[in-house]
Amino acid sequence: MINEVGNPCANCGKPAKQFCSSCKSVFYCSKDCQKKGWKSHKPHCRPFIVQTHPVYGRYAIATRDIKPGEVVLREPPIVYGPKQCTVPICLGCHKRISDPRLCKRCKYPVCSPECENIKHHQDECVVLAKASSPLTFSDFDKVNPSYECITPLRCLLLKKSDPKKWETFLDLQSHIEDIQDTELFKVNQRNIVDFIRIFLEYEDGIEKSDDVDILHRICGILSTNCFELLDNSQRIRGIYYSAAMLAHNCSPNTKHSFDSNKNIIFRATQGIQKGKPLFATYSHTLWDTHSRRKLLKTFKFFYCTCKRCSDPTELGTNLSTLICSKCSGEIKSTDPLDQNALWKCSKCDHQLLAKQIKWGNDMLNEELRSLGKLDPRTMESFIKRYRKALHKNHRFNVEAKYALVKLYGNSPNYYYKDLEREQIENKVKWCRELLCLAEKIDPGKSLLRGTLLFELQAGIVAQAKILLSNDLITQEKAADYMNEAVGYLQEASEILKHEPEMEAGGLDEKLKWLSKELEI
């Protein structure tokens, strides 16, 4: 494995060219140094093994106690490429295209001659160039279905170009038997399988004798196992073999990020005891149970039954809880693992059908999506409008509050100097509320906690400033505010220091900018 970023040898400190092949987290300049370094590296080497579980299938369990923040896995992708639904992007660097330059051979958009000649575009270019009629790329802001075939094609082309990677890819779970009668299957048939076989007339490497089209298997593997990453600010997808072995939990104990070489890096967010599973989350931690389970069923082909999903209170967060219109009690599902179960008030006899809840949630979801994310007034009035119908921690309230917390103080027209006292106080209040929630569903060194702690400390400093300048607190009290903020800042920096945008000096930049903004 080649170390392209120039990390020093873990044994002698000289420039190193190789990774430890097991954990890919430390670097060596030679086999000799790796041998010498093994004794000290062994206790830190990849700390999990893959076993089989009756419910999860293959899953990763810790082979020793793992500390919060520890790197548990670093690995390069087997393959990466555009997401299934994407606007036209460059097939070389995956940047969004504004200037419609097309590849000379295949006529797909590329942003430069370098991108046209980039290695990963060469094989696909030959296949795409065979299209029976020319493709058109005119609207660069609209999702373009001719991109749906690109990543599956890149996977299929591994069969010839890199048989070892192909075998590794095929070893991943496809859920082919679960996909066959779904809407997703029909979409894949039309936009990917027929597109490649009929429109591009590509049959090479596709065995006619296979009971299920290999292209459907590839689509299944992509859906079940892919990770989303950013390439030149564009969301793309990648397949990582070992990372795919982590089972899902709606309250995970790991988080992941990517480095500039598209390596995935998993870190423990909490201590994980030897023998316990390493859990990733395949869904959105702040979503309610019904939405998370629906997403997991549609794209990962299983219903989650974790502790959080089984608990009507969602581990005491109330992310799914409604307020009773009759008595202001709390309305929760009588069985969250049964999507048709009744919802009942905890105080009176009021009850609602599952389909009424679903209808209400769909309506609220649509309303929230339609609000201008950059206009906080619409989100503030959303929170006020539904305060008698949704628990303060209901998923839609949480989504609106989280968006506002990130917007206040950080966006044009809403920098701290532009905010009213009430807005700053709301930011602090919501950060505290959301942190209590994060403590229950994504504790420890999670990205959610890091982000909230960072926003909280900035909000507290802004609050102290505005209160002091209006003579509403003493200098001493202001110092107490600042001390509290420093504690949160230290913890936030510790959590966020490995996030890609923070690592390359981003955290220092952010702090400098913030100090200037708050004039401290």
Ligand SMILES: C[S@@+](CC[C@H](N)C(=O)[O-])C[C@H]1O[C@@H](n2cnc3c(N)ncnc32)[C@H](O)[C@@H]1O
């Ligand atoms: C990324 S793969 C994980 C590796 C997979 N278990 C295997 O054997 O290859 C995702 C699949 O693992 C299974 N899985 C992961 N977490 C699960 C969970 N919490 N409950 C049930 N199935 C789970 C599901 O079949 C899911 O589609």
